[in-house]
Amino acid sequence: MDFSMWMISNYANTQSAILGLVVIVSCWALFRLQRRNADKLPPGPMGWPIVGNLLSLNSHVEELFAKWNKKYGPVCHLKFGSINFIILGSLEAVTEAFVKKGEVFNDRLHNTMPGFDSDSGIIFLSNGPRLKEQRRFGLSTLKMFGMGRKSLEPKILELCEDLCDELDPFAALREPVDVRPMICERISGVISQLVFDKNLPKHDDEFRTWTHVISNGTKYSGINMLTMFYPSLKIIPPFRWGAQETKRLELKGRRLLLKQIEEHKLTRDSKNPRDIIDCFMQEMADRESNATPDDHGFNDAQLLGMVRDLFLAGTETSSTTIYWAILFLCKYPEYQSRLYSEVDAVLHQRRPSLEDGNRLSYSKAVIQETLRMRPIAPMAVPHVANKDAEIMGYHIKKGSFVAPNLYRILHDEKLWSEPEKFDPSRHLDVEGKFVKHPSLIPFSIGPRQCLGMQLANMEVMLFLVSLVQRFSFEVPGVDEIDLRGKNEIVLRPHPYKVLIKRR
CATH class of the missing domain: 3.30.43.20 (Uridine Diphospho-n-acetylenolpyruvylglucosamine Reductase; domain 2)
Structure with a gap:
């Protein structure tokens, strides 16, 4: 067969293969x-x-x-x-x-x-009596230690003050700084107070590093999502590397959390619970003494899982929301000025309080617009x-x-005028009062709505108002930052550095 005939034959075979594939x-x-x-x-x-x-x-x-x-x-x-x-x-x-x-x-x-x-925790626990009991316990215990109530406010404000004090030297030097690790540490400090009755991230370097990693994710966070749908990918690089890295972090977190749980077993006073761990252990003891046939998961494995989930969800949600809010305020300085004017008019020189919420309408509008634009x-x-x-x-x-x-x-043009535009005023009525839109559901809805929603709202409000009361913020080259962020299951901003100025 000469070359021309060979070409014609192979071309015909290729055409047939393509046609066959198209038909299939x-x-x-x-x-x-x-x-x-x-x-x-x-x-x-x-x-x-x-x-x-x-x-x-x-x-x-x-x-x-x-x-x-x-x-x-x-x-x-x-x-x-x-x-x-x-x-x-x-x-x-x-x-x-x-x-x-x-x-x-x-x-x-x-x-x-x-x-x-x-098999443990709350986030990934399937439906049934066990989930309902664990959510009931988690919600009631969080409220017992101050979620949504004034009793938790002093601890949050102490951490707000601590954050502002750490930022002061950067304001004096006008030196750009990435504030996310500092915010993350204080937010995890709030969770730590509720769970351990102490600010563990402040005093334990290893624990602080772990909370930073779980809040920022790893380079494998995005590809790990695919293994939800294709579990067999976990044996193939780079998915295998992602699974191994996540497993390593899980084991490290397990070791750090177990250390605190074991300390609680030795120091717990059944009549004076200090924190969520003490309450959980007391529930375990009560069910054991009453010979409850079904403990609904009140055991050591579930305690570890619940503590893990509280840190995972609690640290990420609030710290990322505040990080987004600062970036948007730097992108739109006119909104930052209006926010400061409201904070100054309402608070003057005193610290913020949850009772100020009804008078800090624009502050609440900024937070809600941040959650609308970039749901975590x-x-x-x-x-x-x-x-x-x-x-x-x-x-x-x-x-x-x-x-x-x-x-x-949250971006439906039928519900929101110019949905891609950051505009806090869309959450205000004609009198300037905050109005919550019925479609504003950044924490989802139903029986699996985020357990710590009230805590997140408390934290974000008190931290953001405290920061704006004391500083103004500017991000050099903010127009060059991709405000779409990066989606690694969690929608985070790209890292940025902020210039801080004392007001």
């Missing part, structure tokens, strides 16, 4: 569409065989999912491997799933995220359907992951 993919897509229609599955973008919609994902899935909800509707179906993934892009859809049908869409994924499991967990933690059910008339199969698309809801 087209038939598969048609089959999926017919099956979707037959099963009343929600609409959504077509994916590829085996991998599904994986190849469409990018570094800002919150924006991509928002586009898909806008195109396909408030209940959108995706496929990741064998997993059905449902994204809910409206308040109505989220309310139906997580409030009206909360008992159905209330499970969690099982042992697929590196470093976490569904834009897809929250996915729920799992524990049986076949429907959402807005669409069939949802048992085992489907169901996630609230908080980013879409």
